[in-house]
Amino acid sequence: MSVSPLSMAIGVASSVVVCVIAWRLRALSVSGCAAGVAVGTIIMGMGGVAFAAPLVVFFVTSSAWSRWRRADRGADRGQARDASQVIANGGVAALIVLVAAAMPPEGRPTTRDWFLIYVGALAFANADTWATEVGSKLSRSARLITDWSKVGSGTSGGISLVGTLAALMGSAIVVLSAYAVWPIAATTLQWRMDLAEGLAVTWAGFMGSLADSLLGAAIQAQYGCSKCGRRCEEPEHCGMPARLVRGVRWFGNGAVNFAASIAAAAFAWYLLRAFAWPAY
Ligand SMILES: [Zn+2]
Numbered sequence: 001m002s003v004s005p006l007s008m009a010i011g012v013a014s015s016v017v018v019c020v021i022a023w024r025l026r027a028l029s030v031s032g033c034a035a036g037v038a039v040g041t042i043i044m045g046m047g048g049v050a051f052a053a054p055l056v057v058f059f060v061t062s063s064a065w066s067r068w069r070r071a072d073r074g075a076d077r078g079q080a081r082d083a084s085q086v087i088a089n090g091g092v093a094a095l096i097v098l099v100a101a102a103m104p105p106e107g108r109p110t111t112r113d114w115f116l117i118y119v120g121a122l123a124f125a126n127a128d129t130w131a132t133e134v135g136s137k138l139s140r141s142a143r144l145i146t147d148w149s150k151v152g153s154g155t156s157g158g159i160s161l162v163g164t165l166a167a168l169m170g171s172a173i174v175v176l177s178a179y180a181v182w183p184i185a186a187t188t189l190q191w192r193m194d195l196a197e198g199l200a201v202t203w204a205g206f207m208g209s210l211a212d213s214l215l216g217a218a219i220q221a222q223y224g225c226s227k228c229g230r231r232c233e234e235p236e237h238c239g240m241p242a243r244l245v246r247g248v249r250w251f252g253n254g255a256v257n258f259a260a261s262i263a264a265a266a267f268a269w270y271l272l273r274a275f276a277w278p279a280y
Contacts, residue, residue: 001101001111001188003046011045012037018056023080027063031083039090046101047115050178050185054119055093057177058126061170065133088257089125092265093118108280112189113272116201119178120268121261123171123205128212128257130170135163145210146217156233156253157217159210171205200271208264215256221247 019036022028028036044052070079081089100114109117135142135153142158144151151158175198182192193201224230224245225237233253235242273280 001046001048003101007048008041008045011041011043014044014052015040018059022059022063025063025067026080027066028086029080029082032081032086035083035086036090039086039094042094043090043097047097047118048185048188050115050181050188051097051118053181053185054122054174054178055090058089058122058129058174061173062126062129062133065130069133069137084254085257088254089129089261090122091258092261093121093125096121096265110190112191115178115189116193116197116272117265117268119175120201120204120208121265123174123201123268124208124212124261124264125257126174127167127171127205127209128260131159131163131167131209134166135160138162144217145213156220156222156256157213157215159213167209168202168206171202171209174205175202194276196276197272200276201268204264204268204271207267208260211263212256212260215259216253219248219251220253220256221249221251 015037018040019028019033022036023030023033040052040055043055066079096114096118100109100111100118103109103111103114105111132154139153139160139162141150142153142155142160142163143149144155144157145159146157153160153163175193178201179193179198182189221233221235222245223232223235223237223242225232225240225242227238227240230237231245232242235244235249
């Protein structure tokens with residue numbers, strides 16, 4: 001990785017442009033915009049186009065699906081992603097780039113190895129968002145991944161056939177973009193991703209989304225409103241604190257996402273070492 005004042009300046013400038021557009025389109029809130037600039041600057045400034053391309057694919061396609069899902073809900077426009085959601089989805093990917101940039105250039109893992117693990121983390125982020133957006137729009141109900149009971153679509157921990165297929169496609173498209181960017185990122189990546197690497201990373205992203213559902217069903221906090229009686233994922237409803245119905249109090253949607261993102265990166269590393277790099 002070649003990190004220089006110029007590359008960081010390009011990172012800041014391109015991230016500001018992308019985030020301001022996203023904010024104007026209401027894909028990001030003001031805090032989400034600030035977090036997006038931080039994540040984007042690290043990834044574009046340190047990783048260059050190779051690392052930035054799959055991030056852009058994740059961000060653009062996920063925002064497009066969210067928009068598509070919201071379209072038939074009319075006035076419901078308060079869905080702009082805030083800082084905690086940006087960190088939950090892109091924080092681990094940015095951390096991987098920071099670690100990769102700090103590593104000595106000799107020996108393994110190389111920048112390219114880190115790149116593939118990074119792609120695994122982003123493939124998960126995309127799989128998870130696609131599954132949530134497409135699954136809750138096209139599926140009426142879902143099954144809880146733990147005890148297979150019926151739940152409303154969009155419930156944390158619920159899975160459906162449509163959502164699962166969307167997760168697999170969301171993961172694959174990020175990996176394909178990482179493959180496609182090679183001609184302009186050849187100096188960073190040394191050689192092109194092969195089929196075994198592509199499959200390993202796609203599968204890691206998909207498995208991350210299953211881990212997300214598992215954590216969502218098993219330990220994510222769920223609250224019940226004491227006024228209207230509705231179930232919710234935030235500790236507040238109808239302007240008053242809600243009571244904890246199940247799960248761990250501080251373990252919200254963002255924490256689940258962050259944990260599953262680490263799981264996806266670790267799983268990518270494991271699959272690559274076990275199946276794609278026989279002579280590691
Ligand atoms: Zn309420």
